[in-house]
Amino acid sequence: xxxxxxxxxxxxxxxxxxxxxxxxxxxxxxxxxxxxxxxxxxxxxxxxxxxxxxxxxxxxxxxxxxxxxxxxxxxxxxxxxxxxxxxxxxxxxxxxxxxxxxxxxx
Amino acid sequence: xxxxxxxxxxxxxxxxxxxxxxxxxxxxxxxxxxxxxxxxxxxxxxxxxxxxxxxxxxxxxxxxxxxxxxxxxxxxxxxxxxxxxxxxxxxxxxxxxxxxxxxxxxxxxxxxxxxxxxxxxxxxxxxxxxxxxxxxxxxxxxxxxxxxxxxxxxxxxxxxxxxxxxxxxxxxxxxxxxxxxxxxxxxxxxxxxxxxxxxxxxxxxxxxxxxxxxxxxxxxxxxxxxxxxxxxxxxxxxxxxxxxxxxxxxxxxxxxxxxxxxxxxxxxxxxxxxxxxxxxxxxxxxxxxxxxxxxxxxxxxxxxxxxxxxxxxxxxxxxxxxxxxxxxxxxxxxxxxxxxxxxxxxxxxxxxxxxxxxxxxxxxxxxxxxxxxxxxxxxxxxxxxxxxxxxxxxxxxxxxxxxxxxxxxxxxxxxxxxxxxxxxxxxxxxxxxxxxxxxxxxxxxxxxxxxxxxxxxxxxxxxxxxxxxxxxxxxx
Numbered sequence: 228x229x230x231x232x233x234x235x236x237x238x239x240x241x242x243x244x245x246x247x248x249x250x251x252x253x254x255x256x257x258x259x260x261x262x263x264x265x266x267x268x269x270x271x272x273x274x275x276x277x278x279x280x281x282x283x284x285x286x287x288x289x290x291x292x293x294x295x296x297x298x299x300x301x302x303x304x305x306x307x308x309x310x311x312x313x314x315x316x317x318x319x320x321x322x323x324x325x326x327x328x329x330x331x332x333x
Numbered sequence: 334x335x336x337x338x339x340x341x342x343x344x345x346x347x348x349x350x351x352x353x354x355x356x357x358x359x360x361x362x363x364x365x366x367x368x369x370x371x372x373x374x375x376x377x378x379x380x381x382x383x384x385x386x387x388x389x390x391x392x393x394x395x396x397x398x399x400x401x402x403x404x405x406x407x408x409x410x411x412x413x414x415x416x417x418x419x420x421x422x423x424x425x426x427x428x429x430x431x432x433x434x435x436x437x438x439x440x441x442x443x444x445x446x447x448x449x450x451x452x453x454x455x456x457x458x459x460x461x462x463x464x465x466x467x468x469x470x471x472x473x474x475x476x477x478x479x480x481x482x483x484x485x486x487x488x489x490x491x492x493x494x495x496x497x498x499x500x501x502x503x504x505x506x507x508x509x510x511x512x513x514x515x516x517x518x519x520x521x522x523x524x525x526x527x528x529x530x531x532x533x534x535x536x537x538x539x540x541x542x543x544x545x546x547x548x549x550x551x552x553x554x555x556x557x558x559x560x561x562x563x564x565x566x567x568x569x570x571x572x573x574x575x576x577x578x579x580x581x582x583x584x585x586x587x588x589x590x591x592x593x594x595x596x597x598x599x600x601x602x603x604x605x606x607x608x609x610x611x612x613x614x615x616x617x618x619x620x621x622x623x624x625x626x627x628x629x630x631x632x633x634x635x636x637x638x639x640x641x642x643x644x645x646x647x648x649x650x651x652x653x654x655x656x657x658x659x660x661x662x663x664x665x666x667x668x669x670x671x672x673x674x675x676x677x678x679x680x681x682x683x684x685x686x687x688x689x690x691x692x693x694x695x696x697x698x699x700x701x702x703x704x705x706x707x708x709x710x711x712x713x714x715x716x717x718x719x720x721x722x723x724x725x726x727x728x729x730x731x732x733x734x735x736x737x738x739x740x741x742x743x744x745x746x747x748x749x750x751x752x753x754x755x756x757x758x759x760x761x762x763x764x765x766x767x768x769x770x771x772x773x774x775x776x777x778x779x780x781x782x783x784x785x786x787x788x789x790x791x792x793x794x795x796x797x798x799x800x801x802x803x804x805x806x807x808x809x
Contacts, residue, residue, distance in 0.1 A: 270495065278505045281509045284509060290514075301464045304468055305464070308490065315478050316480070316483045316484070316487065
């Protein structure tokens with residue numbers, strides 16, 4: 228990797244790390260199922276950005292683009308399933324609090 | 334023509350959903366059974382020409398590049414056998430026709446994902462098939478829409494998604510240096526830049542993601558919840574092949590053909606395997622719920638597989654691959670038994686059972702076979718795989734690990750004996766006098782799996798020559 232692209236990579240790397248840490252903090256700290264899903268979204272967005280940057284630096288944008296589209300499609304399915312599960316939990320418990328999800332222990 | 338295993342079920346599902354409703358519901362079971370049986374037969378009757386020949390037009394149109402070697406064949410047999418058991422159990426436990434149709438659709442999707450995982454030669458396609466398998470298993474866990482299933486599914490979903498994010502990050506970083514993501518290209522690139530901090534970081538992230546997917550000990554929190562909360566046929570699928578295909582097989586494949594067996598990777602795998610064996614076994618000792626005990630026992634047995642694979646020698650990998658197969662069969666069998674208990678007794682709480690083997694002779698007898706195989710008692714299949722793993726550890730000089738692996742077998746025997754005494758021996762508790770044996774579907778599946786366990790143990794020389802020796806070509 229050349230020096231100029233290293234600068235670009237570290238600039239993007241800073242923001243990617245920022246989004247990643249936000250997402251991880253969101254998943255770990257929240258008590259709401261919907262916010263946990265939003266945290267997941269943030270994590271996946273950070274990774275998508277990373278794929279775009281590495282594809283650009285590697286002069287391989289075509290491959291990176293096809294990867295990004297695939298990631299987006301899979302992400303949509305994941306979020307739909309997560310949303311469906313959260314909705315069903317809401318119908319059972321009448322709230323989305325993770326502290327009430329303590330049936331399974333041991 | 335390896336892509337047949339992906340394309341036929343895929344178009345089959347689409348076709349089934351276009352048929353008139355009552356025809357489709359009747360045809361679905363037989364279609365799924367045919368697909369799984371074909372998968373088993375194709376993998377056993379090994380015709381190299383069949384796997385390598387390209388499917389005219391389809392392969393170039395879908396840009397599918399699959400290849401099947403001996404490790405993939407072992408996994409394909411596991412996937413076929415366990416999916417078939419899950420299908421037969423579902424037929425007798427899911428009574429509503431509409432629900433059963435939905436179940437079979439998602440089961441076939443899951444098996445497409447797993448078959449894809451074991452056949453791909455490209456790390457990004459691997460990610461895609463991992464997600465197909467994982468997404469369908471979330472739906473399957475929450476299938477009954479009861480609160481426990483939903484809770485287990487959500488926990489699994491979050492941890493699994495974090496794992497795939499870690500793997501994707503690793504793929505993106507590896508893409509910095511590599512023109513594409515095929516296993517062979519990545520292998521050369523990584524061998525080139527060994528010791529580079531960023532590459533080591535990427536390898537660490539990927540392996541961490543696979544440990545989460547496989548439910549190994551520091552990352553095992555989701556596994557007992559998901560196994561326990563899932564409906565009976567889904568537990569069979571999850572415990573039998575899902576976590577093996579998504580986590581353990583993938584780990585073996587990626588380490589063998591991309592990252593290479595370096596000392597840090599080997600030591601990490603052996604250490605994690607050892608911790609999983611011990612933590613899983615001790616946690617299983619303290620359980621009162623049948624399915625939860627089996628889940629912790631799974632963690633412990635998967636530890637053996639990683640311990641064997643971590644040796645990096647042929648014998649260790651052969652033992653790991655054979656234990657992978659054995660574990661799929663005997664754990665599938667134990668979960669079939671738990672399905673029978675759940676259906677007849679109505680609970681999986683062991684303190685409310687006792688003396689069931691006089692009322693349910695087939696379930697009792699098959700569970701004894703499965704438990705003896707799991708603890709490594711000689712003529713049964715589990716003995717041979719554990720023996721191979723212990724010999725491999727001894728050969729490379731890890732005497733302490735070998736000794737602990739043997740002693741942990743005693744722990745396995747201990748918790749399974751406790752389970753047998755609680756559930757199948759002793760006196761019947763009041764209220765269970767009128768208990769009958771479970772239906773034909775459940776007992777036939779259990780007997781078939783028990784026959785495979787005994788047969789694989791007795792025919793070990795044949796299996797060693799025909800399935801395990803060819804592994805040499807992949808790894809060395």
